[in-house]
Amino acid sequence: xxxxxxxxxxxxxxxxxxxxxxxxxxxxxxxxxxxxxxxxxxxxxxxxxxxxxxxxxxxxxxxxxxxxxxxxxxxxxxxxxxxxxxxxxxxxxxxxxxxxxxxxxxxxxxxxxxxx
Amino acid sequence: xxxxxxxxxxxxxxxxxxxxxxxxxxxxxxxxxxxxxxxxxxxxxxxxxxxxxxxxxxxxxxxxxxxxxxxxxxxxxxxxxxxxxxxxxxxxxxxxxxxxxxxxxxxxxxxx
Numbered sequence: 232x233x234x235x236x237x238x239x240x241x242x243x244x245x246x247x248x249x250x251x252x253x254x255x256x257x258x259x260x261x262x263x264x265x266x267x268x269x270x271x272x273x274x275x276x277x278x279x280x281x282x283x284x285x286x287x288x289x290x291x292x293x294x295x296x297x298x299x300x301x302x303x304x305x306x307x308x309x310x311x312x313x314x315x316x317x318x319x320x321x322x323x324x325x326x327x328x329x330x331x332x333x334x335x336x337x338x339x340x341x342x343x344x345x346x347x
Numbered sequence: 348x349x350x351x352x353x354x355x356x357x358x359x360x361x362x363x364x365x366x367x368x369x370x371x372x373x374x375x376x377x378x379x380x381x382x383x384x385x386x387x388x389x390x391x392x393x394x395x396x397x398x399x400x401x402x403x404x405x406x407x408x409x410x411x412x413x414x415x416x417x418x419x420x421x422x423x424x425x426x427x428x429x430x431x432x433x434x435x436x437x438x439x440x441x442x443x444x445x446x447x448x449x450x451x452x453x454x455x456x457x458x459x
């Protein structure tokens with residue numbers, strides 16, 4: 232158990248719909264990262280937050296948005312869903328946003344999204 | 348941009364040694380990680396290198412050459428449970444904040 236909690240574990244929805252994925256980081260971790268993993272693309276970095284502020288953006292579509300709340304939990308919102316959005320969405324947390332220490336990421340179990 | 352290459356698949360026999368290579372091209376390099384991921388599960392941290400050389404951790408070792416943009420993960424005394432995907436990830440630092448970019452992973456199949 233990494234200490235990172237993601238809900239829901241599984242989600243099935245239809246094209247055009249909107250879903251929200253939720254992540255609670257490890258206690259004490261200020262940084263939250265979202266990754267998308269599909270079969271042919273590997274782990275794709277979407278977005279990173281540190282203590283409530285957006286810090287880095289990767290290949291995140293305009294239909295997707297995220298935020299980190301004062302209690303440090305984060306939500307990833309996916310809208311106007313398409314078939315290609317079907318993937319495993321991982322949240323990860325780390326204690327530091329900078330380069331101090333190892334800075335390893337601890338991953339949640341992921342939210343598997345299926346768009347039909 | 349960043350480019351991380353690793354073989355797609357490898358096979359090995361139980362008890363053997365396998366080396367999984369990773370090459371990368373990036374700016375702002377600030378460390379290289381190896382993660383293990385079993386199918387449908389979360390990636391878990393294996394090793395970290397920021398300086399050149401070999402880091403040994405039980406049956407797993409990882410090597411880094413920053414000048415060559417090259418790393419490898421060495422797995423000894425392979426066990427069936429080592430069948431998994433191994434992800435090479437490069438950390439880069441910009442404006443004081445780090446991001447971690449993953450390669451597509453190497454699927455290792457260990458056979459009896």
